[in-house]
Every structure is written in C-alpha cells, then in structure tokens.
Amino acid sequence: MSRLLLLLPSVPIPLDAGARIRNHGLLKLLGAEHELDAIAFGPSESRADLAGLTRRAIVVPRPPARSAMRRAIDMATSERPDMALRLWSPAFEEAVRGFLKDGAYAAVQAEGLEMAGYLNAAPPRLRLYDAHNAEFLLQRRVATTAPSVAAGLYSRVQWRRLARYEGHVVRQSRMTLAVSHHDANQLLALAGTEANVQVVPNGIDAASYPFSPPPEDAAPNLLFLGKLDFRPNADAVRWFIDGPLRSLKDVRLFAVGGAPARWLVDAGQHDDRIVVTGYVPDERPYLQRCTALVLPMRAGGGSRLKALVAMASGLPIVSTRHGMEGLDAADGTHYLRAESAADWVTRISQLLSDAALRLRLAHNARALVEHRYDWSAIRGDLRAAYARLNR
Known part of the structure; x- marks a missing residue:
C-alpha cells in the first residue's frame, strides 16, 4: 500500500456534477488500496465530507472569481490559458508544499486541468495528472458554435493556449489519466507519443440508479440534464429548442x-412545453418521469456522465456523435444517433412511438454500464494504470 495525495477543485459531495462524480469514485477506489490524503477547495464545513473518504484532509477557501477586467488583463499579458488561472491560490499551493514536507508520497494526483499548476510544487517523479477532458478540443469545438463574435474570439485564443498548456502538463507528468481512448489520443497528439497516458473511464455506481424503463404508455417527456451555464450545454439546449422541438408536437422538454x-x-415561462427546473439535488425523479434523454451536443469533450446515469436508469437516449463520444456505445444498440434537425425529429418520433425499441435500448444500455462503466469494473483499469508506475 502506497501513500497518495489528491488535489481536488471541490469536495466531491454532493454528487451533482460530472467532476464530482468522477472524483468521488476515484477517492473510494484509491482509498480502498492506498493511504489517501487530499486537499480540496471548499467551505470549512465541507471538511468532514472529505475526511470521511481519506486518511488526512484539509479544505482551502475557493479563490474569488476574477473580474472581467482582471481576466482581460491576464489574457493580454499572459500566455497561460484562462483555465489555468481560474483556481490559482497561494494558500492552496502552500498547503500542497506543507503536505509534501510532512509525508513521503508515492504520487501527487491533480484532478482536472484547473489543478494541474499545483503539480509544480511536487518533484517530477510524483506528478500524476487526471485529465477530465481534452480541454483544448472542447474549446476548439465551442469556437465554431459561439453565440457571439466576442465569445468566438475568446474560444479561438483559448483553445490554442490550452493546447500548449495541456501538452506541457502531460509531458511533465509521470502519468496522465484520460477518460477515454479518444481523449488519450488527443493528448498524445499534443504531448508526443513518449508521454505516458492511460485510460481510466468515467464511472458511476449503477446500483444507485434503479432500472426503470419508460412504460408503454409513457408521456412524451424529453429530458436534458446538465449544468446550464456550461457553454456546450447551453448551446445544445438552444439549438434543440430553436430547431427540432418546434416540429415535435405534444412533446415536453425538461431542462x-x-x-x-x-x-x-x-x-420556460412563456411556453408550457418547456420546463426549466434550475438546480435539483437529485435528478432521479426526472429520469423516471421522462421517456428519453436528449444530448444534442455540438461541442464538448471527455465522456458524458449524464449519459451513463440515463443508461443505468433505463432511460433511452437520442444523441449526436459528440454527445456519446468517449463511450463504447453503438447507434441502434445502446442509443439512437441524430445529427440534423430532421434526424432528430425522426429519431425522437420513432422512440416515442415504439415501446419495444425503448425497452431494447434500455436493457442493452444498462448491461453496458454494468459491464464497463460501474466503478467495480473500472477498478481494474485504475489498478493497471498505477501498476505501470512501478515498471
């Protein structure tokens, strides 16, 4: 058993965001086989949640959001991407150095690109980077769907800076974890094939999601699930409402x-076919209320934890290629693929009218999650990745 230090952007409780779901799962898997310490951003009262998952833990207050003026100055005077500066905190860096001084660690693992800068406090032989996304790719895609000239310019500048920064982080890390083979290949293209990039997929606790496929007489309710200020999500919802939803009569969208x-x-206030809930602490009631999850993603990266949640729950999915990217899911077997607005209308109409199709997709998707994306299945990937450190 070795001693590890994890650097987290937040305390991963509650499990209400993709990064938290991944980080919580990794903490449980690593904590079962290693002596695990952690430093996370969060309020002081959240320390108890983190302490329950680790041997030793502290929380550091999250730095205040930078003003628009500060961000503009940083963009003009620094070559580092905006994301590298978002969670920079001298107090957090001091905490990392303090832990390293007190303990003999086998590795220091940064969760996500926002935390990668803190690896500089550790010797090169200890640095592990968990890449939750190929961030440059996400930003490059967002640039093509930006809602304004200013947003498009921002993304075009940022994706190039992200590419340089991510490549550097991967090269300087003893090992990088990627959430999919697609992301691994993207990161290797940036850093060079000599970089050590291993795949540890995103996962969920499938048992936490009761398998409840839509009944034969299910209401024509569609679900979009995700943080709605995340630009790829906001773009996807707007495109769907302005396009396919107009042609889908008697269908209701829950955002x-x-x-x-x-x-x-x-x-949502002016169209009774659109229900906007805001934040909900538990999405499961909506998973059971709806007949399909829609993922009309035109940008994004990593892999979709919201897709895994729907698959585990028995909720069929209609998605673009980007929406299911990084998952070993097949069109027609585990979900239905749609790209154009006309495709979307056809696929959703097909799914809503065919209960047998819904049931077949639901069973296939649940089986895939249990076999490949439950944390019990991912344990082997994580063990294999860490075993390579000792070769």
Missing part, C-alpha cells in the same frame, strides 16, 4: 440543471 440563462428561464 434540468443549475444556472439556466435568462433566455431559457423566459422560454
């Missing part, structure tokens, strides 16, 4: 997630 934009709140 479930925190921080919805003003235009989306207004849409």
